Amino acid sequence: MASAPSKLYADDVSLVVVLLDTNPFFWSSSSLSFLQFLSHVLSFLNSILTLNQLNQVVVIATGYNSCDYIFDSSLDLKRSLENGRMPVMCSSLLQKLEEFSFKDEQLSKEEPEGRIKCSLLSGSLSMALCYIQRVFRSGALHPHPRILCLQGSPDGPEQYVAIMNAIFSAQRSVVPIDSCYMGAQNSAFLQQASYITGGVHHKPQNLDGLFQYLMTIFAADLHSRSFLHLPKPVGVDFRASCFCHKNTIDMGYICSVCLSIFCKHHKKCSTCGSVFGQAQSEAASASDKKRKTPET
Amino acid sequence: MNNGGGKRINGGTEEDDDEDDVNGDLDAWERTYTDERSWESLQEDESGLLRPIDNKALYHSQYRRRLRSLSSIATAARIQKGLIRYLYVVIDLSRAASEMDFRPSRIAVIAKHVEAFIREFFDQNPLSQVGLVTIKDGVAYCLTDLGGSPESHIKALMNKLECSGDSSLQNALDLIDGYLNQIPSYGHREVLILYSALSTCDPGDIMETIQKCKKSKIRCSVIGLAAEMFICKHLCQETGGIYTVALDESHFKELILEHAPPPPAIAEFAIANLIKMGFPQRAAEGSMSICSCHKEAKVGAGYTCPRCKARVCELPTECCICGLTLVSSPHLARSYHHLFPIAPFDEVPPSHLNDPNNKLQRNCFGCQQSLLNPGNKPGLFVVCPNCKRRFCLDCDIYIHESLHNCPGCESFRHSKPVISNEE
């Protein structure tokens, strides 16, 4: 298991893994067009790379049907200088992105449409963490890694367990997850992710000024963060999603054997197969009473 | 070295006297080498040259073995894990615990690893509680009551490490039996005894006590630090626990950490139950409200009970107004990887990579590292049985030991076998 590394570069050298939400269902309904969004993000990536020669940026696309790496500054800047221009970054990123969206779209044709048009955040988050582990393994000298989620799609409750797993793994290896949420409702998953891992969560008021938000909040390296006024969480949504209907709930029933969450009372736990003897109301109140005794 | 040598000898004789018992007659430089055993990491190759052992392959094969043994248990249908555990850790503080066959002494080693164990325990078993009991001078004391905060246990333990007198298993078991009888029926009752002594000095018939424990469904496990004892073995056999004896410090650490993951629940041990719980939201930083637990106005983030909207300061707790059990959902989610384990990946012989039909993926799907060894020789890699994505060995370990997600399965909508079958 990875622990916090001991020797590092100078404090402000950072590796930013950006998770880009490319879900077409979201962008078609958003006030900011995907192209505008991209131009903000490209400038942001450029400025991260400008800040320090050793800074590194990796972009992973979070699609509707798949996720993939679309840019890695450690590879792309060294390669392909045929046209002699540094904006290889932009061109290679855009090219990969186009290929990716095409493939992503192809996959969706085979699929009946789901009820919530969420993107596969759990997948890209897992990939980002694998990448960061590789950076940790690469030796004592490596940049400070962090993850930035640029997410617009709503939470996909069926990803709940996977996203939580990823969050805890990030917490264990001290990788902060920053999140910038551009959708309509706030995302409970991203709020929790940033809260648990010590990252910053922000929901910009005005998407036209996205670049300024990105620069002001998310460009700060981990070292400078200890001196800066950054947005504080305006409450964290700690709701969970139930295992039976994938609803997001704030009150529910927990199986005492496996801790699965259900929104209604069941006779049998669908996860571990335990049979619950008593009726719902009794069980709840009885256990409440019993719990009180040992604690007082 | 003319100058240094003379000084060393003079200085050494003075210090030797008080250091002797701890470090034997080794010099400082000798000690570093005995600890590291650097010669053991060398290997002879075909031509008789010495090479460092390829630790990576070795490490990975060890890990595969571990994974296989775990998954073979897990495949036995749906395993029920006892996730709500009430565990008493019994620490033997009798004369025997001050022996120095473990360096610097048994009790120091025990304390060090109990600390690590308690932290790991709470990480893996949210909602569970631990209590500490010590045995000293033939009497068992309750050091800390059952509780959910690792810090308070560790602090209490570190202050009480003197050893003296005899040890008594029966006294400890009787004491714990009394405490554990009060816990709710869905909780799993467990005792973990770290036993240094080679005897037990009991006031009555210990066999009766063992039967009593068996009746109250307390699972007793023992880790011995000296030699195997019949009575411990008997106790564990009767109550369904595990009895192990540590060979050395690292073995002891391994043995104690084995008790951190939740044990497979035996259906009759605890009655399954549905518990009603609330997942409160965290209020904004700097907001001000009246806290229901301290009955005073407080500034700063608190949590709001979803049923009665009262404010509480900390989780997990019970709402003092409506009595609802309040937990933070991330707390619960820490244990979900036990419920939805990812299948072990299949090892693929390297020759497949050069197969012309199979030129799909040359990089690890997780970290993008090339699966080819330096010199374009194909290396060892693994494949997820569900999504058929390829991963490098390092990612394999990371995915199974820490992440508990398969990045390949997570990034494809149509192939989500683990979660979709819940519906």
Place this chain on the structure above:
Amino acid sequence: MPQVKIIAKNFMDMVASLPAIKLDMLYRNQFICEAILRSLPPLAKKYVLQMLYIDVPITSKSLQEWVIADGSSKHKVAIDRLIQLRVLEVIDRKKETAYKLNSTFQTNLRKHLINGGILPREPMPSNVTARLPTLEELDAYAHGQWECFLLQLISSGQAERSTSFSSSMMRIFQRGLLRQREKEVPRLTESGFQFLLMDTNAQLWYVIREYISNSEEQGVDQADLIAFLLELSFHTTGEAYSLNTLTDDQRAMIKDLADLGLVKLQQGRKESWFIPTKLATNLSVSLTDSSLRKQGFVVVETNFRLYAYSSSKLHCEILRLFSRVEYQLPNLIVGAITKESLYNAFENGITAEQIITFLQQNAHPRVAEKTPAVPENVTDQIRLWETDLNRVEMTPAHCYDEFPSRDVFEAASDFARVHCGLLWEDPKKMRMVVKAEIHMLMREHLRGNK
């Protein structure tokens, strides 16, 4: 090593000390804007980016609000640096000061962020250039050149081939590093020894700085030189660039840079070109404190023996500074750290800390994995031997006090100073301690005054 920072800072100070017009001219060049941005402290970088798209001046008060109370000292450092480099322009209003980004700097940086960086010049197509050296060859070349230069710098006799630097130029580099008494072999000065123990980037900056300040005397514009050097660091390592794209001044300079190993010059059938090496591209990196470290080669054992896996003469010379080199194999130097060798080093002005950091930074990768990389008993002993030299010294002395007036006191202290006998004085309380040797003289003097 603290020296590294000072050197790097001095270079930026040099940039900062350029007249305003020249600075503005410098900022017309995109690469310089980028290099300057990179050289700033982290917080300052953040401010620049944050203010990039704000066109109105920002009051210092609102700027202060960006940081929390703990960071106010860092905030001040950042703002001072920005003003010093004229990146921030101060606008004084009636009551409060406001800041605004330098407009040239601002436009250039905006351009850079939107369009991405543009290469300073196009590399030559591969069909024109002959076989280009691989990156490893280039690295080897650069290090070879650099070591050759260093060897020549410290002892001109030892270098196998001499660089084309004129002896007057060489003497300028040696100024401050070597001290030559008449008819004597030049000896390294304190700073010279320290110079040798620095890492390559720091040494490079020292030399470049000397080079730039010297060129001023020869009528080349400092700003041009700085611009060219910074620009060079944005070229791609290993690519060939035509010499025709350079101005005359630059062409003259590139020959010197080739001697330092910053670029490799090659000649084709028609054209000639230069290939920047890692040393050149790392120039702007070294402006920040993070140093790219090369692989170490030294193993120190607990018995004070020292093994250096290196065939370089320079390394041998450096090790000789503080250890007794016992024998040399083709790729291995074996030595021992002894009291005598260390006393030698201390006499030359090298401190124990410098030796220890050198050993730690150049530790062989195998031992660098361990902590500590250098055995503790060795580092402790090095420090102990150093403190041995700083023992209390006993001087028989006499203390004088209760002077009748300040005049008498001052006259007495002057008298003692003239006779080199004043050890300590406290003018406020009118007390002084004087060496015993001049006690008699002193008494005479005081009596005479009465």
